Amino acid sequence: DATIKFNFLDRQFGASAAPAAAPSAAAATTSDGSAAIFTGLAVLETITKRQPGFLLRQLKAVHGLLTPAFEAHIENPKMVTALETFLSSGLPALTGLASRGPTGAQSEVKHFLDWLADLCGNGLGSRDPQPAREINVVRAHGSLRLLVEVMKASPTLLVKHHTLLTKVLARLTKEFLTRRDVPPTAPPTSGPSNDELLLLSLIHI
Numbered sequence: 001d002a003t004i005k006f007n008f009l010d011r012q013f014g015a016s017a018a019p020a021a022a023p024s025a026a027a028a029t030t031s032d033g034s035a036a037i038f039t040g041l042a043v044l045e046t047i048t049k050r051q052p053g054f055l056l057r058q059l060k061a062v063h064g065l066l067t068p069a070f071e072a073h074i075e076n077p078k079m080v081t082a083l084e085t086f087l088s089s090g091l092p093a094l095t096g097l098a099s100r101g102p103t104g105a106q107s108e109v110k111h112f113l114d115w116l117a118d119l120c121g122n123g124l125g126s127r128d129p130q131p132a133r134e135i136n137v138v139r140a141h142g143s144l145r146l147l148v149e150v151m152k153a154s155p156t157l158l159v160k161h162h163t164l165l166t167k168v169l170a171r172l173t174k175e176f177l178t179r180r181d182v183p184p185t186a187p188p189t190s191g192p193s194n195d196e197l198l199l200l201s202l203i204h205i
Contacts, residue, residue, distance in 0.1 A: 034073050040065045041086045052093040056105060059112055070119040070146075080142040084149055087116075091153035113154045120147035121161055124168055134171050 044065065048055045055062065066083070073079040091113070098109035123143025128136040151157050158165075 032072070033068060034076060034079060037065060037069045037073065037079070038082055041069075041082050045086050045089060048090055048093055052097055055090055055094055056097050056101075056109070059108060062112075063115070066116070066119075070123065070143075074123050074142045074146075075136075075138045077142070080145055083146055087146060087149040088152075091149065095153050110154075113150060113157065114160075116150045117147060117154075117157045117161060120144070120150060121164055124161075124164055134175070135168060137172075140168060 044055070044062070069079060069083055094109050094112070098106045120143045123136075124140050124147070126136045126139050126143075127134060147157075147161065
């Protein structure tokens, strides 16, 4: 029953938004609220697959779940993957329902997609805590992956964010080319770096 599941899900929203005490190393994943978000996403995805209309009816609660996920956990690769999976199935369901629904539903979904795109844009434009870097590459790459899913549901959002994407690409290219002239201080790692992954993703768009 969706109501029973939602009551459980609602508790997850509250847990994920509540401030956490200082975690021990062993309990970090639980105390930082990410465990509640993972559970909430899984439950929400299960409900949406069986009752797509549930997601449209509970958009306000979905805001409560996604806000801390984007703002506090976007540098966690597992969180980005979980969000990517949810958005890839949830957003097509939402836009499909909105296209067949009343004008109010279409407007609500549009505002939701705009909000998601703005969250991704905030992550793309975030600065690195290191003074020498302009871009927080890990945060930007996770945000870009999620922005791609949002743009699949609403391609016009690419126009809204193309200036920001162009600036990030220019800054990253400048940093990448500058570092090529600096002798490495550590042996090269196997596989592409976070910078290279972000650069390739931007070029792909």
